[in-house]
Amino acid sequence: MLLAAAALNQTPLDWENNLANIKNAIEKARKSKADLLLLPELSITGYGCEDLFLTEWLPEEAFEKLLEIKDWCENITVAVGLPVRFRDHVIYNTACVIQNKEIIGFTAKQFLANDGVHYEPRWFTSWPAGKETTFEKFGKTYKIGDLVYELNGVTFAFEICEDAWRGDDRPAGRHQQRGVQLILNPSASHFAMSKTDVRYHLVVDASKKYNCAYVYANLLGNESGRIVFDGEILIAQNGNLIMRNQLLSFKNVDLECGEVNFEDPLPVVEQVAPLEPVDENKEFVSAITLALFDYLRKSRSRGFVLSLSGGADSSACAVVIAEMVKRALNELGLEAFARKLNVFSAEDLQKLEFLNDFEKQQFLTGKLLTTAYQGTVNSSDDTFQSAEELAKSIGAVFYNWGIDEEVKGYTGKIEKAIGRELTWQTDDVTLQNIQARVRAPAIWMLANINNALLLATSNRSEAAVGYATMDGDTSGSISPLAGVDKAFLRQWLVWAQQNLGYEGLQYVNNLQPSAELRPAEQAQTDEKDLMPYPILNQIERLAFYERLSPMQVFERLKTEVEPEALKMYLKRFYALWSRNQWKRERYAPAFHLDDYNLDPRSWLRFPILSGGFQEELKKLG
Template sequence: MILAAAALNQTPIDWENNLANIKNAIELARKSKAELLLLPELCITGYGCEDLFLSNWLPEEAFEKLLIIQEWCEDITVAVGLPIRFRDHVVYNTACVIRNKEILGFTAKQFLANDGLHYEPRWFTSWPAGQETTLERSGKSYRFGDLVYELNGVKFAFEICEDAWRGDDRPAGRHQQRGVQLILNPSASHFAMSKTDVRYHLVVDASKKYNCAYMYANLLGNEAGRVVYDGEILIAQNGNLIMRNQLLSFKNVDLECAEVDFENPMPVAEKVTPLPPIDENKEFISAITLALFDYLRKSRSRGFVLSLSGGADSSVCAVVVAEMVKRALNELGLEEFARKLNVFSVEDLEQLEFRNDFEKLQFLTGKLLTTAYQGTVNSSEDTFRSAEELARSIGAVFYNWTIDDEVKGYISKIETALGRELTWKTDDVTLQNIQARVRAPGIWMLANINHALLLATSNRSEASVGYATMDGDTSGSISPLAGVDKAFLRQWLVWAQEHLGYEALQYVNGLQPTAELRPAEQTQTDEKDLMPYPILNQIERLAFYERLSPEQVFAQMKGVEDDEQLKMHIRRFYSLWSRNQWKRERYAPSFHLDDYNLDPRSWLRFPILSGGFQEELMQLG
C-alpha cells in the first residue's frame, strides 16, 4: 500500500488557507498514487483556536468544511482532524476517515494534553477506550468513538498526538489485540530543541513493540503566534524506519509518500536505529527563522525594526532575520518568497533581476530589517562598531543617533520636581532605567512608519530575574528570544560566526555582556549585576522545570561553587523571581523553542503577589 502523510502550515480559523492546504495535499497524494493520506490534528480549524473551541459555532463550521473536503476525496482515503460538538454539550478532538467521498467514522482522542503549553481538558472531553456510539448530523448517522477501520484488507486505527505519550496505557496496545496492522497518528506536537529524538522513538519503537506499521504527521510552522511546529513525518514498520522528512520547512504543504508491504512486512528489527546526534544550534536557527517568517506574513506586517545595541541579544535578532531571508529564499525561490510575504513592489523585484545571490540577500534583508544604534555617554565605541559592522554585513538599514538630550530632559524635570539632584549613589536604578526607556519612543516611531514589527531583545535568563526595563528594552511587538537562556545565545553567536559565515559577529563575540547604563568607570557587566549565567540557568531550571524548593536546589547544585556563594545566588534568584512576575506578565509574545519557557500565558503560571519564598530561603541557613 502506498501511504502518504502531509505536514500543513495552518492558521486558526483561516478557512481559506487551511482548506487550500488540505486540498493541495489531497491532490499531491492522489498524483503520487497514494491509497491513504494522513493529515495533522485539528487541521481544519487549526490547533491553536484556544477558547473558540468552547463556542457552539466553531465545531459546526468545521463540520461544514469537512463536507466540502469530503467531495475532494475521490479514489483515496483521507484522515483529517476537526473538533466535534457531541449532543450539544461536550467537544471531542477527532480524526475523521473519508474513503472515496464517504465518511466512514470519527475517532475521538482518548488522552488530553494537560501540561506545559497544553490546556486541552479546558476545551475537550476525553473518549473512553473501547467505546463506540453514533453521531447524528443532518439526518445522517456516523460511527463515532474508538474505531478500527479497514482498507484493502489492512486494519488501521488511531493514536491522536498525546495518546502516544502515555506509556503502556497508550491505545496502541489495545489496537494490537484487535488485529490492527497500521496505526495513524495525526499530531499537533510543538517544537522544542531535541524533542524530535523523543518523538522518533515513540513512533519507531511502537512499530516494533506492537508489531505494526506506524505513520505520523505533525503540523508545520508558527500556527498561532507562540508555538512552532516542525512538520515531522515518520513512517515505520516493525522497528524499521521507512521514511522521515526534512523538518521545519517554509512550504505550506510538505507531503511524503512511502510504499509499505503488509503481506510481506519487514522483519522485526533487532534494535531500533537511533537518530544521529542532534545539533541544537542548527535546530534553533531553523525553528526561529520559520517562526519569524510565519509571524511576519500572518500578522500582515511589512518587516522588522530592531534597536541594535551591539550586544549579544540584539545581534542574535539581527542575524536570525538575515537567516530567515536566506533560508526562505533558498527553499521557496524568489517568486514564492515574495508572494508569501506580500511586501515587495514590482519595482523591488525588477531591481533584483540582474543581481547575484549575495546582492539579492542584502537587498531583501534591507527591505525587511531596519536597525538603529541609540547611544548615550555611557555607550562604548566597541558596541557601536559591533552594531554598525553587523548591520552593514547583512544589508540591514542602519541608523545612529544619541538619546542624551532626552535623558537629560527627563532627569531635569524630576530634579526640579523633587528639589534635589539625582545621583548614581542614591538613584542608580532610576538613572539606568530612564536610558533604556527613552530608547523606546524613537524605535517605535520607526516601526510605525515602516508598518513593521518591533523586535524586543530580552532573553529567558533576564526574564526570570526581571533584569530588564519595562517599556524600555522589553518594548516590542514580539520577543523572539524570551524562551531561550543567555548562555545558549552567547555560545550560539560563536557558532553562527564559525558555521553560518557571519564574520561581523567577531565584535560582539569579543565583548562581555553589559547593559551599558552606568558610567564606564563602574565597569558594569550583566553577570556582576546578577550572577554567572550558567549558575542562574541551572537554578532556574531546577526551580521551575524540575519544580524544586530552594533547599532541594542547593542539594542538587552543591559543589558547583562555594556553599555560601551558592546560597547567596539561590536567595538572590528566588527573591528576584518572586518580585518580578508582573514583568513576565507584560512581556511581548515569545516563541517556545526550548523544552520550557517562562511565559505565564503559555507554559508557567506564578502569582504576581506571593510570600516570596521567605520561609524556604531561611531554611537554607
C-alpha cells in the same frame, strides 16, 4: 499500499488557507497514487483556536468544511482532524476517515495534553477506551469512538498525538489485541530542541513493539503566534524506518509517501536504529527563522525594526532575520518568497533580477530589517562598532542617534519636581532605567512608519530575574529570544559566526554582556549585576523545570558552586524572581523553543503577589 502523510502550515480560523492546504495535499496524494493520506490533528480549524473551541459555531463551521473536503476524496482514503460538538454539550478532538468521498467514522482522542504549553482539557473531553457510538449531524448518522477501520484488507486505527505519549497505557497496546496492522497518528506536537529524538522513538519503537506499520504527521510552522510545529512525518514498520522528512520547512504543504507491504512485511528489527545526534544550534536557527517568517506574513506586517545595541541579544535578533531571508529564499525561490510575504514592490522585484544570490539576500534583508543604535554618554565605541559592522555585513538599514538630550530632559523635570539632584549613589536604578526607557518612543516611531514588527530582545535568563526595563528594552511586538537562555545565545553567536558565515559577529563575540547604563568607570557587566549566567540558568531550570524547592536546589548544586556564594545567588535569584512576575506577565509574545519557557500565558504560571519564598530561603541559613 502507498501511504502518504502531509505536514500543513495551518492558521486558526483561516478557512481559505487551511482548506487550500488540505486540498493541495489531497491532490498531491492522488497524483502520487497513494491509497491513504494522513493529515495533522485539528487541521481544518487549526490547533490554536483556544477558547473558540468552546463556542457552538466553530465546530459547526468545521463540520461544514469537512463536507466540502469529503468531495475532494475520490478514490483515496483521507484522515483529517477537526473538533466535533457531540450532542450539543461536549466537544471531542477527532480524526475523521473519508473513503472515496464517504465519511466512514470519527475517532476521538483518548488522552488530552495538560502540561507545559497544552491546556486541552479546558476545551475537549477525553473519549473512553473501547467505546463506540453514533451521532447525528445535518440529518445523517455517523459512527464515533475508538474505531477500527479497514482498507484493502488492512485494518487500521488511531493514536492522536498525546495518546502516544502515555507509556504502556497508550491505545496502541489495545489496537494490537484487536489485530490492527496500521496505526495513524495525526499530531500537533510542538517544537522543542532535541524533541524530535523522543518523537522518533515513540513512533519507530511502537511499530516494533506492537508489530505494525505506523504513520505520523505533524503540523508545520508558527501556527498561532507562540508555538512552532516542525512538520515531522514518519513512516515505520516493525522497527524499520521507511521514511522521515526534512523538518521545519517553509512550505505550506509537505507531502511525503512511503510504500508499506502488509502481505510480506519487513522483518522485526532486533534493535531500533538510533537517530543521528541532534545539533541544537542548527535546530534553533531553523525553528526561529521559520517562526519569524510565519509571524511576519500572518500578522500582515511589512518587516522588522530593531534597537541594535551591539550586544549579544540584539545581535542575535539581527542575524536570525538575515538567516530567515537566506533560508526562505533558498527553499522557496524568489517568486514564492515574495508572494508569501507580499511586501515587495514591482520595482523591488525588477532590481533583484540583476543581482547574484548574496546580493539578493542583502537587498531583501535591507527591505525587511531596519536597525538603530541609540547611544548615550555611557555607551562604548566597542558596542557602536559591533552594531554598525553587523548591520553593514547583513545589509540591514542602520541608523545612529544619541538620546542624552531626552535623558537630561526627563531627569531635569524630576529633579525640579522633587527639589534635589539625582545621583548614582542614591538613584542608581532610576538613572539606569530612564536611559533604556527613552529609547522606546523613537524606535516605535520607526516601526509605525514601516508598518513593521518591533523586536524586543530579552532572553529567558533576563526574564527570570526581571533584568530588563519595562517599557524600555522590553518594548516590542514579538520577543523571539525569550524562550532560550543567555548562555545558549552566547555560544550560538560564536557558532553562527563560524558555521553560518556571519563575520560581523566577531565584534559582539569579543564583548562581555553589559547593559551599558552606568558610567564607564563602573565597568558594568550583566554577571556582576546578577551572578554568572551558567549558575543562574541551573537554578532556574532546577526551580521551575524540575520543580525543586530552594533547599533542594542548594543540595543539588552545592558540590559545583562554593556553598556560601551559592546561598547568596539563591537568595538573589528567588527574590528577583518573585518580585518580577508582573514583568513576565507583560513581555511581548515569545516562541517556545526549548523544553520549557517562563511565559505565564503558555508554560509557567506563577502568582504576581506571593510570600517570595521567605520561609524556604531561611532554611538555607
